[in-house]
Amino acid sequence: MQVAQASKPHSTPLTLKWLEENYEMAEGVCIPRSTLYMHYLDYCGMNDSQPVNAASFGKIIRQQFPQITTRRLGTRGQSKYHYYGVGIKESSIYFDLAYSRKGFFSNADGKKESLKQVYSYSPRSKLGTMLPNFPDLQDIYLPPSIPTDRISTFLVMYRTHCQRVLDNVIRANFEEIQSFLLHFWRGMPQHIVPLMNSRTVVDLVGVCDSILYRSLANVLVPSVLQPVSESLIQMIRKFARHIEDWIVLSIQDFPKILQQMKIDMTRKFSQMLRRQASLNHLCQAVKSVISSQLLLRQMAHDWSCVDLTSVLKQTLFSMEKYSQRDYELITTLQREFEELLNEQVCIETYCQWLFSIVERCVKIPSSKTPTNTWEICRQFLLTWSCYGSRVIRDMTLQSSFHLLHLMFDEYVMYLVETFQFDAWSNQLLTSITKHPNTVPNIPERQSVITDGRDFLNANC
Incomplete structure (x- = not known):
């Protein structure tokens, strides 16, 4: 990556000022050298100035932060050089929690632990991201x-x-x-x-x-x-x-x-x-609801007033065909939700639960009969919508359940749409490969996994 035809020459004082405004000494924090250099190239591009090469930029960094050291981190064959002891300021447009002082704090024993607080995200923290490989x-x-x-x-x-x-x-x-x-x-x-x-x-x-x-x-x-x-x-x-x-x-x-x-x-x-x-907005609104003890108690009361047996029967009746397994699965999901509600869990746990529902009801059945993927998705969404609408019908208009229900619907639809997109992409890839059984599938979108399981481990 280069900044082409820059009209201004390189200026070390301005670069030092930029480093001071965007970075700070941060014990225990590592940032890849390539990432920091990509930030610098972006700065040069925005200011129409000629960048120096990576080696010269490294000297400027050490001029600004003389105490930092260099470490090679990563698995064998995948390791990268990192600057150790410098992090991105929270006020910077390049802010990334993983490369900042805010991502760590020291407890009484001096041990480093991850912060649970989440900060506003900026795409510029992804500078230097390379596309995955195209098919060979x-x-x-x-x-x-x-x-x-x-x-x-x-x-x-x-x-x-x-x-x-x-x-x-x-x-x-x-x-x-x-x-x-x-x-x-x-x-x-x-x-x-x-x-x-x-x-x-x-x-x-x-x-x-x-x-x-x-x-x-x-x-x-x-x-x-x-x-x-x-x-x-x-x-x-x-x-x-x-x-x-x-x-x-x-x-x-x-x-x-x-x-x-x-x-x-x-x-x-x-x-x-x-x-x-839209889901991002909804999730922030739901966070405020489930953090209120009063609202959670009211939601638990509203849930206890719903005739779940009647809702279950009406949902099964609306299905084209159902089995004892469908009855047991819906009953299990009812019990799981009630437990989550009573335990007053965080939104990440709810998302993990929704992810597991799509896993059990869509992904696993689709893996057994790939030709029926679209029908499985369609039937699941119809059943989900039918059940949710009947539950909400029995709620009061003032219940906070309406917001939670809306977020659940959007999140489930998001997971199913993403699954369908990936399934279609893999179907295209399979159709043009010489040996379909030996070619790996296109991986799922990382954010789907992050929203459900990995994000939970980091924030709950």
């Missing part, structure tokens, strides 16, 4: 009519383009993305364009788009539970609202088969992104 051409079955060298050239071009989109989303330069899309697709070399008539190539583009979109979602809203500023939420919503139009405009002269794939993939991404933004 050696694993792709290409029709004899498709020249391998041309596909290889296209993949290199497309990955560079996608990385550029990701970099600008991290910097919140959303207005630049439309021009990148237009420049890439309208500037496509003429000998590459005919490839877009191939079903295999179009499916490959779809897989690459799914990798890009998951990366974009991860840097914009890595966790629906972590507070995000109102300004960032508004930018995310605006981006989600416009990206489909930008895609349509940029590929309007390409084959219909490519247009349909990219529009479908973009539409699903846009829908998930909007849901993440």
Whole structure:
């Protein structure tokens, strides 16, 4: 990554001032050298100044923080050099809890422990994020009519383009993305364009788009539970609202088969992104509700007044077909929720529970019969909606259950939509691979796991 055609020369005093404003000595904190250098390149880009190389920048850092040391951390083959003893200030636009003094505190014994407090997230903390690998051409079955060298050239071009989109989303330069899309697709070399008539190539583009979109979602809203500023939420919503139009405009002269794939993939991404933004707001509101002892006692009372036997019977009646297992599962979920309510757990625990519901009711059944994935998702959402609406019907209008129910609905829909997106992406990948059984699936979106299990361990 370089800052091109900077009009201002490098200034060590200004760089030292920037370091002082954004970083501080922080015992026990480590930050990757590459991450700090990416922050510096971003600073140079914003100020139109010429950056120095990484080695020279390291000398400037030691001039500002002479006490810091360097450590090599990580597993064998994956280790990176880190600066030890320096952290990012909370006031910095690059703030990341993991690389800050706020991420640690000392107890009476001097032992380092993680803080449970969560701070407002900024995408700039993800500077330097690289896209996951695109599919290897050696694993792709290409029709004899498709020249391998041309596909290889296209993949290199497309990955560079996608990385550029990701970099600008991290910097919140959303207005630049439309021009990148237009420049890439309208500037496509003429000998590459005919490839877009191939079903295999179009499916490959779809897989690459799914990798890009998951990366974009991860840097914009890595966790629906972590507070995000109102300004960032508004930018995310605006981006989600416009990206489909930008895609349509940029590929309007390409084959219909490519247009349909990219529009479908973009539409699903846009829908998930909007849901993440609204869900983030809901989660912050629910946190205030479940932190009130008075409201929790009222919710427990409201729940005890619901005729759960009647709700269960009506829900089962609404299902196309049901078994004893369905009856036992819903009964188990009722009991689990009541226990969580009485234990007055935090929102992270509720999210973990919702994650486990989708795991039991959607993911595990789908893994046994992959061809029925969409029907399994549809039936689960119908049953979930039916049960929830009947419970809420018996609640008073003043009950705080309505807000919790709304958050539960949004979170479950978010989990199911993300699962469907990943399932579709893996289906595309399987359809174009030479040996489907030996090619690993595209991994699930990290934020789904984080919201449920890993985030719980860090915050409860």
